Amino acid sequence: MTMRVAAFGAALLATTALTAAGASAETLRWARAAEALTLDPHSQNEGPTTTLMHQIYEPLIVRNMEGAMEPGLATSWEPSADDGNVWVFTLREGVTFHGGEDFDSADAVFSLNRAMSEASNFKELLSSVSEVRATGPYTLEIVTDGPNPLLPNNLTNIMMMDEGWATANDAVEVQDYAAGEDTFSARNTNGTGPYVLQSREADVRTVLGANPDYWGIGQFPLAASEIIFTPIQNPATRVAALLTGEVDFIQDVPVQDLERVASAEGIDVITAPQNRVIFFGMDVASEDLESDSVEGANPFADVRVRQAIDIAINREAIQQVVMRGQSEPAGVIMPPPVAGWTPELDEYPAYDIEAARALMADAGYGDGFSVQLDCPNDRYVNDEAICQAAVGMLAQIGITVNLSALPRAQHFPLIANDETDFYLLGWGVPTYDSEYVFNFLYHTRTEGRGSWNGTGYSNPEMDEMIVSLASEVDLAARDQTVADLWEMAEAETIYIPIHNQILNWGISDGWETVVDADDSVKFKYFEAE
Numbered sequence: 001m002t003m004r005v006a007a008f009g010a011a012l013l014a015t016t017a018l019t020a021a022g023a024s025a026e027t028l029r030w031a032r033a034a035e036a037l038t039l040d041p042h043s044q045n046e047g048p049t050t051t052l053m054h055q056i057y058e059p060l061i062v063r064n065m066e067g068a069m070e071p072g073l074a075t076s077w078e079p080s081a082d083d084g085n086v087w088v089f090t091l092r093e094g095v096t097f098h099g100g101e102d103f104d105s106a107d108a109v110f111s112l113n114r115a116m117s118e119a120s121n122f123k124e125l126l127s128s129v130s131e132v133r134a135t136g137p138y139t140l141e142i143v144t145d146g147p148n149p150l151l152p153n154n155l156t157n158i159m160m161m162d163e164g165w166a167t168a169n170d171a172v173e174v175q176d177y178a179a180g181e182d183t184f185s186a187r188n189t190n191g192t193g194p195y196v197l198q199s200r201e202a203d204v205r206t207v208l209g210a211n212p213d214y215w216g217i218g219q220f221p222l223a224a225s226e227i228i229f230t231p232i233q234n235p236a237t238r239v240a241a242l243l244t245g246e247v248d249f250i251q252d253v254p255v256q257d258l259e260r261v262a263s264a265e266g267i268d269v270i271t272a273p274q275n276r277v278i279f280f281g282m283d284v285a286s287e288d289l290e291s292d293s294v295e296g297a298n299p300f301a302d303v304r305v306r307q308a309i310d311i312a313i314n315r316e317a318i319q320q321v322v323m324r325g326q327s328e329p330a331g332v333i334m335p336p337p338v339a340g341w342t343p344e345l346d347e348y349p350a351y352d353i354e355a356a357r358a359l360m361a362d363a364g365y366g367d368g369f370s371v372q373l374d375c376p377n378d379r380y381v382n383d384e385a386i387c388q389a390a391v392g393m394l395a396q397i398g399i400t401v402n403l404s405a406l407p408r409a410q411h412f413p414l415i416a417n418d419e420t421d422f423y424l425l426g427w428g429v430p431t432y433d434s435e436y437v438f439n440f441l442y443h444t445r446t447e448g449r450g451s452w453n454g455t456g457y458s459n460p461e462m463d464e465m466i467v468s469l470a471s472e473v474d475l476a477a478r479d480q481t482v483a484d485l486w487e488m489a490e491a492e493t494i495y496i497p498i499h500n501q502i503l504n505w506g507i508s509d510g511w512e513t514v515v516d517a518d519d520s521v522k523f524k525y526f527e528a529e
Contacts, residue, residue: 026225028511028523031238032251033378035203035231037409040175040185041159042114045121046412047276047428048379050157051520055208055227056098057159057191060089060108060140061152063430065514065525067337069152073103073160073192074140077152084147084473091138095215097162098189098196105134110163112142118447119174124439125154125431127448128470146471153431165190178416194222194524205230216524223511223528233378233407242267242506249511251519253504255324255381266509271326274503275517276428277333278380280313280373280390280496282306282421285456289421291372291402299369300421306493308359312397313390314351315498322385327499332490333427333437335500337517340434340482345490348497356397368398374423379408381501387424415454423454426501430518434482435469442466442489457494 034048041057044050054062060074073092080086095103112132115122128151131143144151166172171185189197194216195208208227216222230247232238235254241247243264253261253269262269282300283289289298299305315329331348334341360366375387384405391401401422406414414420429436443449443466444458465481472478503519512527 026223026528027228028224028226028249028526029228029230029247030249030251030521030523031230031232031241031247033231033233033235033238034408036206037412038175038177038186039189039197039200040171040177040183041161041191042111042117042120042122043175043177043186044412045125045157046408047519052206052229053159053191054157054193054520054522055195055524056189056193056197057161058193059156059158059160060091061155062522063156063518063520065516065522067432067517069156072156073108079147079149080141085144087142087144087148087151088135089140089142091140092215093138095192096213097165097192098211099162099165101162101164101190103160103162103192104137105140107160107163108132108140109134110166111160112158114161114166114172114174115158116448117174119176121177121451122158123448124443124451125158125436127439127467144470147473148470149473150431150433150435150470153433154436157430160192161185162190178413180413194220195227203231220524221527222524223526224523227523239506242508245508248508250506251503251521252381253506255326255504258324258326258504261506268507270503270505270507270515272503272515272517273328273335274428274501274519275335275337275430275432276380276426276501276519277330277335278327278383278386278424278426278498278501279330279333280309280498281415281423281425281455281494282309282496283418283454283456284494285458286421289371291421293370293400294365299363299365299371302363302365303493304359304363305365306496308356308363308397309394309399310493310496311349311352311359312356312393312399313496313498314393315348316351317393318386318389319499322382322389323499323502326381326502326504328502329499330497332486333441333495333497334429334434338429338432338434338437340479340486345486353396360397360399365398368400370400370402371422372402372404372420374411374414374420375403375405376408376411376424377405379411380424380426381504383424383426386498415452418454418456420454425452425454427452428518430520434486435466438462438466438469438485438489442485442494455494457492459488459492462488 036049036052037044041053062072074089076090116126128144128148169184175183175186198207198209200206206229210225239257332345377384440452
């Protein structure tokens with residue numbers, strides 16, 4: 001078969017086929033490297049977790065596989081004619097949860113308030129919300145601190161739960177994943193989505209069955225009556241499962257196997273740029289780092305050290321050797337589809353070891369230092385290999401990097417709990433707006449904002465500008481604020497962008513779907529040939 005490479009716009013419209021020869025047209029067997037971290041829909045704002053949640057739970061507004069927003073559990077939404085600070089939602093009637101409970105506005109109020117709570121990993125998306133109120137059984141108002149024209153964009157991953165079920169099962173509070181908490185909602189589900197959880201053995205197998213009472217029957221293809229999800233971290237094993245017909249669909253074909261998979265009979269590879277950037281973050285705020293060899297000082301607090309690291313990373317070598325061409329080097333931690341992105345911002349600095357050494361010497365670290373780099377080994381394409389490449393590159397400027405690679409279930413809490421000095425992270429932008437990046441990654445870590453800002457960076461002026469983005473209705477003024485924020489962010493070099501990921505989906509004949517730039521598969525849109 002063939003490998004098809006698409007640009008962002010074309011990729012969102014690309015269609016293809018997928019099931020294994022001889023497999024039932026009703027059972028879709030799905031594998032990817034990463035498992036969902038939890039079943040609590042408000043606990044972890046993380047790609048594989050959210051993807052599984054989209055099969056079981058639903059938001060008020062959903063992005064389809066082409067990236068367009070369309071009605072979910074809300075049938076319409078618009079700003080109030082009387083008050084620009086209020087969004088009015090009409091909810092879908094006749095919807096039931098998997099347990100048989102009716103969905104209504106009380107459940108929506110409960111769910112949104114739950115998603116705004118401290119332990120929620122989605123609270124930044126609702127940081128402008130001051131009140132959520134039901135004005136009727138199927139009408140809802142969301143009040144914001146000033147007009148927020150982009151609020152609907154922020155709702156596409158906020159799942160709706162049944163208030164009665166949560167109360168009865170002591171699941172009102174969001175699971176504190178970073179603290180290692182285990183809760184009923186982390187292991188059990190009750191959504192309104194197209195698929196019902198039938199069985200689950202974490203890290204082994206999750207089985208979903210079609211929801212016979214789903215409101216969308218007749219509106220969506222819903223071709224799969226059963227979905228069997230198997231996390232397969234080992235790349236060779238994952239590819240073998242696809243090639244032998246044990247699975248029908250894998251989201252992450254290893255770059256080293258692309259040609260082999262694409263040439264296999266009955267299998268295609270669809271390749272498209274992903275809405276995600278991979279980058280390094282550093283603790284720039286602590287007076288002294290835990291893992292470095294420098295006593296009484298933090299080398300990352302000096303912008304010259306950060307700039308030296310920036311130009312010591314050979315992005316093109318990583319693209320060619322580690323990623324085998326399956327990446328686009330980046331100069332900013334937002335991908336091209338995001339409002340605020342410009343080609344100028346995305347220009348990355350030239351690789352220059354001599355200039356980097358000079359910066360290190362000027363900062364007083366001419367003899368170098370050692371530090372630990374924390375890296376996931378099961379989340380992004382060749383994540384550990386990227387970190388290994390960086391170890392060699394930084395050694396050339398005197399930075400001895402001790403690499404610690406862990407599964408993402410252990411890696412992400414290091415960032416959440418401020419327990420890492422230097423780390424790799426990837427960031428997608430499901431709202432397609434720069435505010436999402438600034439809210440999570442640059443704002444001071446406070447209640448409601450900055451939950452993924454593991455750098456300790458804090459700039460009150462930036463914080464104020466970031467908050468203003470939610471209520472600025474003058475689009476020209478807002479665009480200028482976004483541009484100013486990026487200028488400030490780039491000057492600080494808090495993060496070191498590496499590249500934009502490229503999606504490689506391996507799929508077998510018999511099913512049709514489109515490539516989602518967010519890598520967030522929603523199986524209700526899949527069609528059987």
